Amino acid sequence: MTTLLWLGSAGLALFVVTLLVDGATRPGYDPVRHPVSALALGPRGWVQTGNFLVCGVLVALAALAVPGTSGSGWLAVPIAVFGVSLLASGVFPMDAMRAYPPGTPDVTPERFSKRHRVHDWFGIAVFMSLPAAAVVATLVLDGAVWRSYSGLTGVAAAVLFAAFGQAWENDSPRAGLLQRVTMVVGWCWLALLLVHLAG
Template identity: 40%
Template structure:
């Protein structure tokens, strides 16, 4: 009578996080700092430009405007790549669809802002009326992209607030919610200032910079957090 020896199947190796996913998340970690550093330096160096008063988008106007245009496009592409990385890192799970989708909308808004140059506003470039802009097609499209990009980032903050709350990551939940609220409030103040609302015009550029930096910081830290979680999850699987 023959016997059959059963050989236990080898345990498959723990799945390593995709290098591509980690690289895509890294794009989100570097996009914000690069974008902010570029517009802060350019705003401080540009003749006739007042960072406290004028919008970041106005840096794309004029002979040297290509620098801010390139800044918009580079940050938009990096953030779009990050959105893909978020989708890969979260799937399946809470926020795996809406989180990356809303970040992707923000990225498309940056790309649109780079393709279409804003109209002059609040007296920049020097010699233009210190009033509401006379809208051109390019300026209207630029503002149109911003019109859906900024609310999308606010919504992304609250989508992740729900995710972190369910995961009992209360620090991150609170931080995401506060970011969403601060970003929304700052956007409203800046928009009112650029619309020549009395008492807000002279500081509209400052409000916008604070707002944008708050949002970019959240995206940067989120990218680093997701990369860290990905590595920790792999380590836990490997040590089982």
């Protein structure tokens, strides 16, 4: 089962590297403004779609090994929710908007497709399940270092997600940057946690 934990950690690391590299090299895409989900649109959209799917599956599978290595089934639940929601985010891409892909009007649509609304709901689940997992980790993990790191991550991830949400609603030119910081903080914590549990 420890193999699943290592695969989940690798999937999280690959996800972050892929979104950073693809976002920095995608023509017409502004990683400071545009959300990560927008990378699933356009001719190279398959890269981020695959990123969502692979990471989601690997983390969901890793969650199966968490109870036996952490001693708690409760920690596995938000991690599984995170993985499944990430997978669904790849299945249901967001709508084109705010000048991406190139040629898209630089506005927020008055109406969203059903697919986009589903994407949003799963996106909320992704970003809320991470702080939830961190809070549970503070209660079930041994060692002051991991409990402290998990507690700080839970607070930081929740605050950053709220800040990103406000920035996104206001079409802030730094919304994409805030989202990336949120993801790096949360994804790195979870990747390191899975390595720790694989021990």
